[in-house]
Amino acid sequence: MAVFFVVEQKALSCPVCGSNKAEMMGKHVKLSGQFEDKEFLTTDLTVLRCVRCGYYMFFDDTAEFTSEDQL
Numbered sequence: 791m792a793v794f795f796v797v798e799q800k801a802l803s804c805p806v807c808g809s810n811k812a813e814m815m816g817k818h819v820k821l822s823g824q825f826e827d828k829e830f831l832t833t834d835l836t837v838l839r840c841v842r843c844g845y846y847m848f849f850d851d852t853a854e855f856t857s858e859d860q861l
């Protein structure tokens with residue numbers, strides 16, 4: 791059962807398929823990696839995944855999300 795969210799009362803919109811339904815994948819997620827020989831670590835992120843196309847969306851942890859029941 792997916793959980794759906796609205797970002798700060800604006801409709802969430804997937805940049806790939808335009809779906810406004812996404813599943814919460816994690817909060818306070820830090821991503822690390824390497825770019826041109828320098829390692830980096832992001833700040834805490836909230837990760838949502840589009841339920842239609844699977845695209846991952848990353849938001850600053852200060853973003854507010856509210857869940858909506860979908861019946």
Ligand SMILES: [Zn+2]
Nearest residue numbers: 804807840843
């Ligand atoms: Zn999508």
